[in-house]
Amino acid sequence: MDDRRNAGPARQAAAECCPLALGPLAAADADRMAHRLKALADPTRLRILSLIAARGCESVCACELLDALDVTQPTVSHHLKKLVEAGLLQREQRGKWAHYTVERSAVAELQAFLALG
Template identity: 50%
Template sequence: MVAMLEVTDVSAAACCAPLVREPLGAVDAERLARTIKALADPTRLRLLSIVAASEGQEACVCDLIEPVGLSQPTVSHHLKVLTESGFLTRSKRGTWAYYKLAPASLDEIARTLLAG
């Protein structure tokens, strides 16, 4: 099951100028490429989708291992990449880590790529 990630407010100012208005500068292109690279992995896209489709757009790492069929360390690595890229936030509750969707990061990419 793939959740649709809703992108809101594509008219707001993005950190980078939309691609169709002016060329990206070297620094903006490098930052955007790193961010998009974090999403350019099927497992990360699935994990982001699962978190987005979860109640409150939040999921425990313990609930993310089985759906993707990978070991806990591998899932944790992918979640770390998504967190460092700003797509998820992480909170610790007891021994478990919980990940929550950070929708503003998706909005930023959409504004940069789609706003015209």
């Protein structure tokens, strides 16, 4: 069983203040988080994620991002690929264009990790 989930009241209270208070991250969790954070360390990728997230559950065509970002199609495709590889976006091919939605569980995991109380 995961010791982090079975923490006593004192450790649970500490965890409300800081998510890492339940213990250090496992190596696989640290690798996954680092990969996601690295993907978000680029301003264009942050903008892409925010533009797609702003649409809620509705998917966004890559073609819609071109005008909003004022960058070329290859640049948008490169950044979208990085966000998909990091597990932050889901990609669905529809004919010529790909459509993207936010991977809610990945964003929720990042939010929990970054929450400081």
